[in-house]
Amino acid sequence: MDWSTRLAARTRTQSDLLGGILALANARGVVNFSGGFPDLSVFPTDIVADMARELLDTDAAIALQYAPSEGIESTRDAVADLLLTEEGRRPADDELMITSGGIDAVTLIAKSMLDPGDTVLVEEPSYLGAVAGFASFDARTRSIPMDHEGLDVEALATVLRTTDVKLLYTIPDYQNPSGRTLSAERRTALVDLCRTHGVLIVEDVAYRQLGFTDDKHQSLWSLAPDVVVQIGTFSKTFFPGVRLGWAAGPAPLITQLVVAKQNSDQCAGALGQRLMEEFLRAKHFDTHLPKARALYRSRAGVLTTALTEHFTDLGTWTTPTGGFFTWLHLPGINTTALAAQAREIAVAFVPGAGFFADRPDHEHLRLSYSRVAESDIDDGIARLASTVRRT
Ligand SMILES: Cc1ncc(COP(=O)(O)O)c(C=O)c1O
Secondary structure (H helix, E strand, O other): OOHHHHOOHHHHHOOOHHHHHHHOOOOOOOEEOOOOOOOHHHOOHHHHHHHHHHHHHHOHHHHOOOOOOOOOHHHHHHHHHHHHHHHOOOOOHHHEEEEOOHHHHHHHHHHHHOOOOOEEEEEEOOOHHHHHHHHOOOOEEEEEEEEOOEEOHHHHHHHHHHOOOOEEEEOOOOOOOOOOOOOHHHHHHHHHHHHHHOOEEEEEOOOHHHEOOOOOOOOHHHHOOOOEEEEEEOOOOOOHHHOOEEEEOOHHHHHHHHHHHHOOOOOOOHHHHHHHHHHHHOOOHHHHHHHHHHHHHHHHHHHHHHHHHHHOOOOEEOOOOEOOEEEEEOOOOOHHHHHHHHHHOOEEOEEHHHHOOOOOOOOEEEEEOOOOOHHHHHHHHHHHHHHHHHO
């Protein structure tokens, strides 16, 4: 039986690009600029081991049991406190839920809001996991250009004048894949514009806590909780093995996302929720995050130096102020073909085409510096540059 003929039509447009990235998660002998993986050295292994032992001794009835779909009450309370500290606004009880990570939140929003053919706007370029998540509910995804200040709000205004749009998905801080950050002025303009047109903003703050300095713009959600649903993840700051995040937004929407969760995985894992909660309550982030931010800042610096040394005559790149990524533009080079050649010299990166929702652009690539040892960065970039020159 050829089961491929029985698959849903929507699978025909789905790529396995993310599968390829995840497969490299534990690759050895490769200078791996590929996935947005946190570095192993900042996993809080000992703390988690102690907390897990303690939880199993004292709270197994909750930690090992199913949990409510909106999240364990005490965990939601701890995450609400975190948002108050970080963003100056505490979501009400019915404005916050715990999700099984950021991509789960994307799926729940898509499932709850999108009918086939609805339009979702995304940045150009944008996080390919989210673009694929919206597309898998048969939405039409359309891109809005970006520049060094982030999403081009004027271009968005032009599109909204003629198009009925349900959602806008944006990553305002240290964007994936470009590393860019939306300016303060544009944040206010963006929420005003979307409020006028009745467009829900999905604000993905996956990297917001990983800025290289203490400077931070206001989150879109704290500026306009009436038109923004914020989705966050603990994958980048705690560890991705926990598969945990949150959604904070207007109460009627959160209520619907909770219903949607009941017919997907029902609830985020209770053990992870309780671990996260204890980690927050013990204020471990106060020491953990500065270490992580210093590590990524230093790696970003080494990468920029290496790019300046080896790529100045070959292309241009962004200089991130936080997060995991640099976005490289190589005019005249097909980066999809380059990725195959780079495998032969044991260097991995993600070719840019998958980050474009409308028309693939093959001249960009994403470099993630988050888990490449500093001592390997220059060597990997030098090898990549030699391959580009040969091409
Ligand atoms: C912008 C962005 N959002 C969400 C995610 C996925 O997060 P999670 O691991 O929590 O599903 C990622 C992971 O790469 C990301 O870069």
